[in-house]
Amino acid sequence: MRNFRTLRRAFLRARRDTGFVAAGIPLHLALASQWVWGVTIVLKANAWAVVPIPFALFLVGIPTLTAVQRHRCRALLGVDVPRPAPTPERRWPRRAVRWLSSARTWRQVGYHLLLGPLLAAVELLVLAAWAAAVAGVTAFGYASALPVYQTLLCTAGGVVLLCVAPWLAGATARTEARLAPALLGPSRNERLRRRVEHLAESRTDLIEAVDSERRRIERDLHDGTQQRLVSLAVNLGLARATLTDLPDDARTAIDEAHREAKEAIAELNDLVRGLHPAVLEDRGLDAALSGLAARVPLPVGVRVDIGERAAPVVESVAYFVVSEALANVTKHARATRAEVTVERIGKLLRVNVTDDGSGGADASAGSGLNGLARRVGSVDGTFRVSSPAGGPTTLIAELPCEL
Amino acid sequence: MRAVIAEDSVLLRVGLVKVLEMAGFLVAADVGDADALLTAVDQHRPELALIDVRMPPSFTDEGVRAALVIRRQWPRTAVVLLSQYVEERYAADLLTAHTDGVGYLLKQRVADVEDFIAAVRRVADGGTALDPEVVAQLLLRRRSDPLSRLTPREREVLALMAEGRSNAGIAEALVVSDSAVAKHINNIFAKLALPAADADHRRVLAVLQFLGAAPPN
CATH class of the missing domain: 3.40.50.2300 (Response regulator)
Known part of the structure; x- marks a missing residue:
């Protein structure tokens, strides 16, 4: 059973390869005819001046030929030959010049004109091998006139060819499957460029998706959970204020619950602010950063000078940078004050956080600074920290205003 | 009501x-x-x-x-x-x-x-x-003007004035005597060079200046 399946697969593969190879013959021969035409002109008429004519006709036919080959590869072999990017120029004469001067046109010329006849020969060889194999194995059927040993020889040769022909067809198909994309498809540079463009685009989409998801969560928490918690705390506060004749332990329980509810609100506020503060979306960086600075337990100067607003994703990265930087200053720097400036320099948003603390901040070890650098890098920004021992620490992030 | x-x-x-x-x-x-x-x-x-x-x-x-x-x-x-x-x-x-x-x-x-x-x-x-958070944020913004001449204690008093508290309320919040509060407030008025008209008016002017809503005179 297993053998049968293997055999069947081999048969199907041989059929596919042979079909592919056979379909190549007329296409490649068509190109070989160009050669015949050209050479005949030269030899018979000795008319070198006329040679460009078949060549020009061939050039005009190139896009169609390439399209047909591409279709052949995909339909018969399942190999995708990517379509090169279209010539950007629109107007005719310049477009033609661009087309003629591009390397990929000449790679196609090479494929059709030089490789084509060669491939046609190999493909014909494959078909001949099949034909000979069939003729050989069926020799007993028609070659009764021949001596027996000759007939046997024919049959043996046919059997050998029957094994060789599929292998030959497969090898030819595989070689063509490599050659066609390399010569008819986009070049390596073009493929890489397209890949980079695609990656950059999908990364931007991803970052924006993450950011809008953060905002959605912020809104949900704000509209739902936060209102509910405030309402809960209000009710507990009312209970505390009105139920004055309760036993002591009941009062303590209500006090406790009230305090917990208020702490939960404060924690939720911190969480929401860390996600994506509503004030940032509504009012921009200036308002959001002064709110941030006001909650830090040391004096922080804030100067935001950016004119029109940057992309939402960029704003939230800038906010995150300042938020983390100020948290670090409070925790580690033993600083007495800090300065935050955000300014627009051309197309860059420059965020600078400086403190007068003890310095020695290390961006390499798995610190918060490392996370900051990653987040800045996600929008193609640059991130620098200067923190000599003894201070001061300066942290600069430069972000593109638009993605 | x-x-x-x-x-x-x-x-x-x-x-x-x-x-x-x-x-x-x-x-x-x-x-x-x-x-x-x-x-x-x-x-x-x-x-x-x-x-x-x-x-x-x-x-x-x-x-x-x-x-x-x-x-x-x-x-x-x-x-x-x-x-x-x-x-x-x-x-x-x-x-x-x-x-x-x-x-x-x-x-x-x-x-x-x-x-x-x-x-x-x-x-x-x-x-x-x-x-208080509004006050803290406004305080952060108005640091470069005559308010910078105030001592930290006077700023605290001014912040509480801005919150709308009376002298007694301020004294209670800071755990000091009423007369100490009055003294701080007089210092504030002097440093902000507010005219010696009636006390309430000066109080409002001080708060306004603090909030950046009125130009220093």
């Missing part, structure tokens, strides 16, 4: 009604957007309007604009704005136009029922109530 409440979250609105009733207000109407608020104020002429800043349809500053309209058209109605976060411009908008009968508090303060009631009553009586 009668009050009108505008808050789009039904849950919180119910809580606010209860709190105001406990504070001795008669809640004449509780509505969910600015238009309904203006209609209700026009109809009931309450002593107090308690207004959420963000309301439908655009969820930005409907509440602030409604509050300004109310203070202009019905000056006998005091307004307290409730906000999700500190927006100093809103506070400045409100305080530039009016220095009495206005308040700006963060929503979460409602949970401290007693303090909230005290603040609301103060505003309804023609005083002011600013959230």
